[in-house]
Amino acid sequence: xxxxxxxxxxxxxxxxxxxxxxxxxxxxxxxxxxxxxxxxxxxxxxxxxxxxxxxxxxxxxxxxxxxxxxxxxxxxxxxxxxxxxxxxxxxxxxxxxxxxxxxxxxxxxxxxxxxxxxxxxxxxxxxxxxxxxxxxxxxxxxxxxxxxxxxxxxxxxxxxxxxxxxxxxxxxxxxxxxxxxxxxxxxx
Amino acid sequence: xxxxxxxxxxxxxxxxxxxxxxxxxxxxxxxxxxxxxxxxxxxxxxxxxxxxxxxxxxxxxxxxxxxxxxxxxxxxxxxxxxxxxxxxxxxxxxxxxxxxxxxxxxxxxxxxxxxxxxxxxxxxxxxxxxxxxxxxxxxxxxxxxxxxxxxxxxxxxxxxxxxxxxxxxxxxxxxxxxxxxxxxxxxxxxxxxxxxxxxxxxxxxxxxxxxxxxxxxxxxxxxxxxxxxxxxxxxxxxxxxxxxxxxxxxxxxxxxxxxxxxxxxxxxxxxxxxxxxxxxxxxxxxxxxxxxxxxxxxxxxxxxxxxxxxxxxxxxxxxxxxxxxxxxxxxxxxxxxxxxxxxxxxxxxxxxxxxxxxxxxxxxxxxxxx
Numbered sequence: 001x002x003x004x005x006x007x008x009x010x011x012x013x014x015x016x017x018x019x020x021x022x023x024x025x026x027x028x029x030x031x032x033x034x035x036x037x038x039x040x041x042x043x044x045x046x047x048x049x050x051x052x053x054x055x056x057x058x059x060x061x062x063x064x065x066x067x068x069x070x071x072x073x074x075x076x077x078x079x080x081x082x083x084x085x086x087x088x089x090x091x092x093x094x095x096x097x098x099x100x101x102x103x104x105x106x107x108x109x110x111x112x113x114x115x116x117x118x119x120x121x122x123x124x125x126x127x128x129x130x131x132x133x134x135x136x137x138x139x140x141x142x143x144x145x146x147x148x149x150x151x152x153x154x155x156x157x158x159x160x161x162x163x164x165x166x167x168x169x170x171x172x173x174x175x176x177x178x179x180x181x182x183x184x185x186x187x188x
Numbered sequence: 189x190x191x192x193x194x195x196x197x198x199x200x201x202x203x204x205x206x207x208x209x210x211x212x213x214x215x216x217x218x219x220x221x222x223x224x225x226x227x228x229x230x231x232x233x234x235x236x237x238x239x240x241x242x243x244x245x246x247x248x249x250x251x252x253x254x255x256x257x258x259x260x261x262x263x264x265x266x267x268x269x270x271x272x273x274x275x276x277x278x279x280x281x282x283x284x285x286x287x288x289x290x291x292x293x294x295x296x297x298x299x300x301x302x303x304x305x306x307x308x309x310x311x312x313x314x315x316x317x318x319x320x321x322x323x324x325x326x327x328x329x330x331x332x333x334x335x336x337x338x339x340x341x342x343x344x345x346x347x348x349x350x351x352x353x354x355x356x357x358x359x360x361x362x363x364x365x366x367x368x369x370x371x372x373x374x375x376x377x378x379x380x381x382x383x384x385x386x387x388x389x390x391x392x393x394x395x396x397x398x399x400x401x402x403x404x405x406x407x408x409x410x411x412x413x414x415x416x417x418x419x420x421x422x423x424x425x426x427x428x429x430x431x432x433x434x435x436x437x438x439x440x441x442x443x444x445x446x447x448x449x450x451x452x453x454x455x456x457x458x459x460x461x462x463x464x465x466x467x468x469x470x471x472x473x474x475x476x477x478x479x480x481x482x483x484x485x486x487x488x489x490x491x492x493x494x495x496x497x498x499x500x501x502x503x504x505x506x507x508x509x510x511x512x513x514x515x516x517x518x519x520x521x522x523x524x525x526x527x528x529x530x531x532x533x534x535x536x537x538x539x540x541x542x543x544x545x546x547x548x549x550x551x552x553x554x555x556x557x558x
Contacts, residue, residue, distance in 0.1 A: 017246065017247060017250060019250055019253070019254055022250055022251060022254045023254050023257075023258065026254055026255060026258055026263075027258065027263065030255075030258075030264065031264060034264060044264075044266035048255060052248065052251050052252075052255070055247075055251055056244060056247060056248065056251075059247050060240075060243075060244070063243070113538070117431075118240055118244070121237050121240065121241075122240065122241055122244055125237055125238065125241040126241070144238050144242055145242050145245065145246075166192070166196070167192065170191075170192045170195060170196070173195070174195075177230075177231075177234055180234065180237070181230070181234075184237075
């Protein structure tokens with residue numbers, strides 16, 4: 001019972017970007033993934049990448065409105081990692097035998113699907129932002145990513161007033177949206 | 189300058205920075221101006237993706253930071269215990285060559301056997317060759333149809349009739365029931381043509397100008413009942429922003445065309461709750477084409493009647509098909525048709541190319557004649 005409560009608290013912390021929750025999850029579960037990946041044709045860095053992706057999957061799952069985890073965090077993370085690693089091995093043309101693992105797994109297909117879809121959108125946004133050039137990229141990141149106000153952005157970027165900054169932000173935003181939707185529609 | 193203000197207003201609206209009064213005012217404008225409505229929908233989608241982007245980016249940074257701190261503190265030893273357990277792979281690479289030789293020897297023997305069979309029983313293949321030439325004949329005929337010399341060719345369009353309208357349609361029941369738009373069927377009768385260019389005679393079973401749905405039944409001895417539908421007909425409504433795609437015959441030939449977009453509003457033009465608003469480039473011939481989501485579900489039927497803005501189209505919601513079937517069952521004249529809609533989940537591939545390949549045999553070009 002106590003363990004269960006503890007898991008709930010961890011998930012709650014995770015949902016709120018609490019670094020202590022993230023740290024606890026790394027401390028208790030990364031070793032298992034490291035062991036699994038390095039025993040199945042992977043390196044330490046591979047394990048790090050895979051585990052980070054699994055953490056993002058879990059993070060985005062706990063953000064959902066009707067979120068429910070029907071198994072232990074450990075089982076969930078392991079299932080995601082196993083699936084991701086299997087895919088990675090197949091992509092590299094290395095995989096041909098069942099992966100060696102003793103841990104139990106649950107079906108995580110739906111979550112992986114969601115992750116992949118969001119991953120594609122994320123990549124498009126990232127590409128679009130990066131092809132904007134300066135000062136557009138930093139201006140929009142300042143506004144959307146770092147939540148800075150127009151006044152602050154105006155002084156940071158040397159605009160005479162907030163209205164000028166707004167004007168510039170509008171132009172940049174239009175360009176970003178154009179880039180984004182051009183790829184978002186074609187997709188895949 | 190006006191554009192900036194509009195964009196800013198939309199952003200304030202979407203991020204809840206409006207007073208109640210301003211909000212009601214804006215919503216009223218939104219209701220009566222489809223262009224603004226479309227802008228709001230598009231920007232909402234953009235902001236959602238931006239939020240996702242920001243969240244993921246921040247969380248990734250947090251992850252990296254925590255990981256590096258723990259690594260520096262010596263929590264794990266990165267010295268990888270390099271794998272020894274991959275004997276199978278090692279074995280495979282070792283014997284790859286031998287296997288390849290064995291496989292090619294096997295292939296050679298198989299070829300040789302077929303050659304011998306052909307040599308001794310040449311007649312077996314005679315039929316197949318005949319069939320092939322028939323197919324060629326059919327293709328030729330259809331090419332002529334495209335050349336608009338309709339009356340001279342042996343098409344299934346009755347003599348002295350002219351093609352007057354066309355669109356797309358798709359099977360909803362493999363007994364030969366094809367759904368299309370009512371406005372596609374302007375004339376007296378119709379034929380349907382599959383993606384291979386084969387024509388089939390069809391009768392109009394039902395047509396309703398209000399719902400813009402029509403049901404055809406293929407009645408042609410050449411029609412072979414297809415295998416079970418590779419998609420489900422969705423009864424529940426679909427989610428905003430859902431990825432969708434369509435397959436239809438917007439061009440004046442037998443080439444099936446793929447289009448992709450997203451669901452942009454739960455209601456159609458003027459808040460019509462029978463339709464969805466979708467963002468897709470829609471050409472007239474797409475009328476009646478199926479709209480799928482990526483879970484092998486049919487979610488709507490294209491019906492591009494009320495085009496208001498570039499790229500905006502409307503699709504009749506798939507649950508209307510259930511209403512239609514109910515109607516047919518309730519009517520004395522049509523209840524024996526026994527139209528069945530596939531409600532079973534289809535566990536097919538989610539790969540788009542595979543989906544298109546599976547679906548295309550169930551989609552038809554519909555041509556109406558007078």
